Amino acid sequence: MIQINNIRKKYGSSVILHGMTLRLEKSKAYGIVGENGAGKSTLFRCLAGLEHYQGNVIMEEHCRIGYLPDTPYFYPLVTGKEFLEFCLKAAHLPCTGEEINQYNKLFNLPLNSYPSKYSLGMRKRLMLMALMMQKCDFYIMDEPFNGLDVAGVIILKDWIVKRKREGSTFLISSHIISALTDICETLAYIHQGKMMKTYEGKEAVPKVIEDDLKKYILKEDI
Numbered sequence: 001m002i003q004i005n006n007i008r009k010k011y012g013s014s015v016i017l018h019g020m021t022l023r024l025e026k027s028k029a030y031g032i033v034g035e036n037g038a039g040k041s042t043l044f045r046c047l048a049g050l051e052h053y054q055g056n057v058i059m060e061e062h063c064r065i066g067y068l069p070d071t072p073y074f075y076p077l078v079t080g081k082e083f084l085e086f087c088l089k090a091a092h093l094p095c096t097g098e099e100i101n102q103y104n105k106l107f108n109l110p111l112n113s114y115p116s117k118y119s120l121g122m123r124k125r126l127m128l129m130a131l132m133m134q135k136c137d138f139y140i141m142d143e144p145f146n147g148l149d150v151a152g153v154i155i156l157k158d159w160i161v162k163r164k165r166e167g168s169t170f171l172i173s174s175h176i177i178s179a180l181t182d183i184c185e186t187l188a189y190i191h192q193g194k195m196m197k198t199y200e201g202k203e204a205v206p207k208v209i210e211d212d213l214k215k216y217i218l219k220e221d222i
């Protein structure tokens with residue numbers, strides 16, 4: 001269980017997160033939707049330990065966190081294979097060429113080339129491959145479907161379902177509500193740095209959520 005308690009974040013005098021609280025259970029996936037600038041990436045960066053924030057997060061002592069940023073970044077003169085080796089080494093995990101080749105049967109990337117020569121979707125695939133090879137307890141994934149082709153989306157969804165069964169927890173943002181409802185037990189709607197509503201069970205379907213969001217966007221009462 002991961003308990004996110006009243007996370008608040010300011011940049012200068014601008015309040016970005018007004019107090020986010022969410023309880024995440026083992027073996028479940030939680031989707032976050034919200035307009036551009038709502039604060040999704042800021043929340044994720046806070047949880048990944050990349051930003052200072054107020055509030056607290058309670059998790060098991062040795063919880064291994066995996067973070068997928070919304071915009072992949074790679075060093076210019078590091079090949080795809082070297083990037084994977086670097087990520088695994090930084091996580092104190094063994095990494096053999098054989099294991100890389102095994103995973104690359106799924107991703108089909110030219111790993112001896114520089115990621116600067118990759119397409120957006122290929123760069124996303126490389127980031128995902130690095131994350132999948134780390135076997136984490138808690139995955140924070142910022143717009144993981146963005147840029148992926150159909151095959152990439154299928155690979156990612158299947159892997160999330162499998163990792164959930166093995167006990168991992170997921171927090172995933174996307175602007176494609178149906179991509180989230182396919183794999184998440186709970187969805188949360190963030191608006192201007194506030195957690196407005198959560199959807200579970202029969203409510204966690206695109207039609208219900210989209211109808212609600214229209215009301216928020218048109219500033220009608222829910």
Ligand SMILES: Nc1ncnc2c1ncn2[C@@H]1O[C@H](COP(=O)(O)OP(=O)(O)OP(=O)(O)O)[C@@H](O)[C@H]1O
Binds near residue numbers: 038
């Ligand atoms: N480093 C920063 N300095 C100042 N303001 C920032 C910084 N990073 C983000 N912001 C602001 O914080 C707010 C939330 O941004 P954030 O990137 O978290 O939104 P988001 O919900 O992920 O949006 P999108 O859907 O467009 O990716 C925005 O108003 C943004 O301008």
